[in-house]
Amino acid sequence: xxxxxxxxxxxxxxxxxxxxxxxxxxxxxxxxxxxxxxxxxxxxxxxxxxxxxxxxxxxxxxxxxxxxxxxxxxxxxxxxxxxxxxxxxxxxxxxxxxxxxxxxxxxxxxxxxxxxxxxxxxxxxxxxxxxxxxxxxxxxxxxxxxxxxxxxxxxxxxxxxxxxxxxxxxxxxxxxxxxxxxxxxxxxxxxxxxxxxxxxxxxxxxxxxxxxxxxxxxxxxxxxxxxxxxxxxxxxxxxxxxxxxxxxxxxxxxxxxxxxxxxxxxxxxxxxxxxxxxxxxxxxxxxxxxxxxxxxxxxxxxxxxxxxxxxxxxxxxxxxxxxxxxxxxxxxxxxxxxxxxxxxxxxxxxxxxxxxxxxxxxxxxxxxxxxxxxxxxxxxxxxxxxxxxxxxxxxxxxxxxxxxxxxxxxxxxxxxxxxx
Amino acid sequence: xxxxxxxxxxxxxxxxxxxxxxxxxxxxxxxxxxxxxxxxxxxxxxxxxxxxxxxxxxxxxxxxxxxxxxxxxxxxxxxxxxxxxxxxxxxxxxxxxxxxxxxxxxxxxxxxxxxxxxxxxxxxxxxxxxxxxxxxxxxxxxxxxxxxxxxxxxxxxxxxxxxxxxxxxxxxxxxxxxxxxxxxxxxxxxxxxxxxxxxxxxxxxxxxxxxxxxxxxxxxxxxxxxxxxxxxxxxxxxxxxxxxxxxxxxxxxxxxxxxxxxxxxxxxxxxxxxxxxxxxxxxxxxxxxxxxxxxxxxxxxxx
Numbered sequence: 001x002x003x004x005x006x007x008x009x010x011x012x013x014x015x016x017x018x019x020x021x022x023x024x025x026x027x028x029x030x031x032x033x034x035x036x037x038x039x040x041x042x043x044x045x046x047x048x049x050x051x052x053x054x055x056x057x058x059x060x061x062x063x064x065x066x067x068x069x070x071x072x073x074x075x076x077x078x079x080x081x082x083x084x085x086x087x088x089x090x091x092x093x094x095x096x097x098x099x100x101x102x103x104x105x106x107x108x109x110x111x112x113x114x115x116x117x118x119x120x121x122x123x124x125x126x127x128x129x130x131x132x133x134x135x136x137x138x139x140x141x142x143x144x145x146x147x148x149x150x151x152x153x154x155x156x157x158x159x160x161x162x163x164x165x166x167x168x169x170x171x172x173x174x175x176x177x178x179x180x181x182x183x184x185x186x187x188x189x190x191x192x193x194x195x196x197x198x199x200x201x202x203x204x205x206x207x208x209x210x211x212x213x214x215x216x217x218x219x220x221x222x223x224x225x226x227x228x229x230x231x232x233x234x235x236x237x238x239x240x241x242x243x244x245x246x247x248x249x250x251x252x253x254x255x256x257x258x259x260x261x262x263x264x265x266x267x268x269x270x271x272x273x274x275x276x277x278x279x280x281x282x283x284x285x286x287x288x289x290x291x292x293x294x295x296x297x298x299x300x301x302x303x304x305x306x307x308x309x310x311x312x313x314x315x316x317x318x319x320x321x322x323x324x325x326x327x328x329x330x331x332x333x334x335x336x337x338x339x340x341x342x343x344x345x346x347x348x349x350x351x352x353x354x355x356x357x358x359x360x361x362x363x364x365x366x367x368x369x370x371x372x373x374x375x376x377x378x379x380x381x382x383x384x385x386x387x388x389x390x391x392x393x394x395x396x397x398x399x400x401x402x403x404x405x406x407x408x409x410x411x412x413x414x415x416x417x418x419x420x
Numbered sequence: 421x422x423x424x425x426x427x428x429x430x431x432x433x434x435x436x437x438x439x440x441x442x443x444x445x446x447x448x449x450x451x452x453x454x455x456x457x458x459x460x461x462x463x464x465x466x467x468x469x470x471x472x473x474x475x476x477x478x479x480x481x482x483x484x485x486x487x488x489x490x491x492x493x494x495x496x497x498x499x500x501x502x503x504x505x506x507x508x509x510x511x512x513x514x515x516x517x518x519x520x521x522x523x524x525x526x527x528x529x530x531x532x533x534x535x536x537x538x539x540x541x542x543x544x545x546x547x548x549x550x551x552x553x554x555x556x557x558x559x560x561x562x563x564x565x566x567x568x569x570x571x572x573x574x575x576x577x578x579x580x581x582x583x584x585x586x587x588x589x590x591x592x593x594x595x596x597x598x599x600x601x602x603x604x605x606x607x608x609x610x611x612x613x614x615x616x617x618x619x620x621x622x623x624x625x626x627x628x629x630x631x632x633x634x635x636x637x638x639x640x641x642x643x644x645x646x647x648x649x650x651x652x653x654x655x656x657x658x659x660x661x662x663x664x665x666x667x668x669x670x671x672x673x674x675x676x677x678x679x680x681x682x683x684x685x686x687x688x689x690x691x692x693x694x695x696x697x698x699x700x701x702x703x704x705x706x707x708x709x710x711x712x713x714x715x716x717x718x719x720x721x722x723x
Contacts, residue, residue, distance in 0.1 A: 003489075006519045014508055218503030222564070225470045225497045226520040228489075391472055 003227045007235025008242070011210065015243045025247060029254035066095045066107030067139060071114035076150040077142055086138055092123070099124065108139045189335075189359035193328045196352035199286060201318050203244030204293035210236060211301025212310055220302075220390065229390035233383060237294050244290065278358050281368065288375040289351030293321065295382040302389045303406055313406060320348035328356060335360045344371055347378040421484055423448050423572050423603035424469060429478030431464055431627075438464040440627040441478070446603050448571070451594060453618035454607040457714050461627040462607050463500060466574055469605075470497060483571065493522035496570035500577060500607070502561055506550040510541065513549055514564055521568040528567065535563040539589075554581045562590060566597070573597060576607045591617060611707040623710065625717045631709070639703045642712070645676040647685060650698035660688045673702060 015021055066087045067074070077086065087104060089095040095107040106124030113119065120139070148155045214220050223232055296317050304310040324331060324343060331340045335357040343353040344363070350371040357363050424446040431439040439461045446452045456462050467473045469480055471487035483491050505513045511532065518528035536542040539559040544552060552560070558581040565573060578594070579587050594617060598604055608614060614621060614635075621638065623631035631638050649655070649672045655665070661680035666673045676685060686699055704712075 003520060006516070010516045010519075013512075014505070018507065213507075214505075217506050218501050219505060221472070221499040221501050222497065222517065223520070224472050225495070225499070226492055226517070 004231045004235040007232055008239040011236050011239030012242050025250055029251050063105040066104045068109045070112045071110045074146050078145055189332050189356045190328055192359045193325055193352045193356045196355050197321055197325050200289040200293050203290050204297040206240045207294040208297035208301040211298045212304050212307045216306055229387035233387050241290055281358055285351040285355055291379045295386050299386040299389050323349050324353040331356045347375040425481040427479045429475045431475050438627055442629055444622045448603050449598055449601045450619040451598050451604045451606055451617050453614045453621035454605050455621055456624040460624045494571045496565040496573040498561055498565040498575040504549045509546050510549055511545040517564040518567050523568050531567055535567055573602055573604045615706050625714055630713055642704045642709045646702035647674045647682055648700050648702045652695040652697050656692050661685045
């Protein structure tokens with residue numbers, strides 16, 4: 001136990017004092033920070049979410065804009081449009097004056113031949129890099145509504161012709177879904193899948209690099225003559241797990257700080273906000289997912305001759321956790337269908353499948369507990385197998401790494417790994 | 421009590437028989453030469469002693485019993501396949517390796533500094549290991565092997581990459597450790613170092629014990645009926661009891677006739693009025709014994 005703590009401490013210090021790690025730690029939050037700063041500078045001043053129908057486009061940087069309707073087509077505006085957001089002007093002179101006074105950031109001129117040509121001009125005083133990306137959706141929605149003769153219901157059905165409600169006939173189970181018509185609510189489970197994938201894979205990759213470096217530096221034999229392989233593996237997993245946690249805290253913390261410094265707030269609808277329960281399960285499945293993949297990566301690291309050799313193997317090893325990312329649409333649409341349920345019970349796909357589902361709907365407790373149990377057993381088996389690899393890799397010096405060798409070693413089937 | 425007792429140990433890897441029914445012991449206060457050609461089973465044997473591998477059959481006793489965590493802390497090991505963490509400062513690397521041998525940072529620090537000064541590495545202790553020369557890294561590895569004052573030292577080719585001055589220093593340290601009661605197993609192909617340092621040797625080939633005993637015992641087993649003479653005056657061309665005379669490394673190698681004892685030849689030489697500076701029974705160098713034995717083994721293995 002004492003030696004495990006020594007390995008943990010050394011692994012943590014060695015990793016966090018590495019220049020490449022420090023650069024990644026600082027640059028990753030810095031780049032989005034600069035982008036956000038740029039948006040603040042050139043775009044609006046607040047990120048918000050507007051209540052309204054699902055036809056409402058993405059949240060935007062709110063500023064007032066104007067329009068001059070030379071075609072005479074606008075008689076109504078959507079119910080959800082905030083007052084003062086889109087102001088009608090009679091002439092370009094009036095609109096230009098409003099721009100000059102800073103009342104609006106720019107204005108649209110709907111040309112008299114709009115119905116034939118679709119031609120609209122946008123006039124603003126300053127160059128804005130977000131122009132065209134963020135400003136046209138509003139006038140677009142207003143014009144669409146008026147082209148439907150102002151019928152809000154038809155307008156809504158045109159954009160969302162069907163809203164399918166899937167009902168599974170499992171007895172005793174009722175499903176509560178987050179309203180997916182809200183874009184932010186849709187992106188939360190999607191983001192959850194990606195976040196778990198990135199967090200687990202980056203943390204586990206640190207592990208593979210660390211073990212492969214030890215092999216490259218030829219210190220493994222000295223280590224296994226001083227400490228039990230299992231203690232060594234556990235110390236490394238915990239030390240690098242803490243590094244991953246530090247990375248997570250710094251990145252999330254800087255994201256919050258930057259948002260506050262920029263005077264911006266992200267308003268998430270109440271039904272899409274993450275509950276404490278999800279956060280608790282999030283921590284459980286992050287830790288378990290990290291342990292599964294970090295142990296597998298340690299095995300790869302122990303068998304490869306160099307870090308370069310590990311790249312092809314890494315892809316195969318992380319493939320299972322990539323599957324929920326590739327199938328995120330299926331999981332979001334039917335989170336409690338058979339396929340997402342099976343993926344939740346397989347230890348290698350469980351972490352991000354379950355977290356995606358939890359962001360949408362309650363997951364039955366038995367599935368959560370089965371997944372936790374299955375992952376715990378897998379971790380136990382993997383740590384035993386990979387500890388054996390730490391000893392046996394000493395026999396493999398000079399042998400080329402192959403996935404066949406890895407999987408044989410994992411099952412203890414390779415002749416060189418047969419310990420009595 | 422023997423520091424190590426290896427009793428009838430066998431180890432296979434798949435179809436390969438790495439060590440076959442091997443037995444030997446190592447005593448405190450001796451330098452024990454573990455010799456053999458490449459692939460003879462020396463490293464497997466060392467790894468079994470260190471509990472990195474388990475033997476298929478037979479027993480290994482280290483410091484009076486099976487290996488334990490506490491005993492691992494009392495062993496210094498310099499493997500053939502060795503290295504150091506390249507991307508961290510030397511003192512951090514050595515402190516970590518000492519900690520794994522049960523030395524807390526507080527107690528390892530003065531001891532490490534003492535060794536760093538002795539090995540002329542103190543001024544580079546803050547440098548990253550990869551910035552050090554090969555010889556410096558070799559010295560650093562020796563420090564990590566010895567810093568925790570082990571009762572058993574196992575070293576594989578300890579003189580690789582060392583210049584003559586450092587080689588002498590390491591030899592002095594090993595002899596000093598032996599005098600303090602440390603058991604040292606040294607595996608090397610440098611037979612001159614074995615002759616100079618080792619008290620006993622074990623030569624293994626294809627996993628079998630081929631030679632085992634004190635250096636003197638083994639050399640006398642292979643001694644021929646030759647005598648080396650260094651005369652101060654002219655040596656007669658014919659001496660009673662001597663079949664032939666050759667000049668060998670500035671000395672005269674006298675091959676004796678059958679049933680003639682060296683004492684008789686010495687008497688005959690004195691009777692001829694020859695003044696003698698040195699008269700000794702020619703002992704074959706260990707290098708020759710090694711080659712002779714390994715070739716013989718190889719011939720018998722091949723058929």
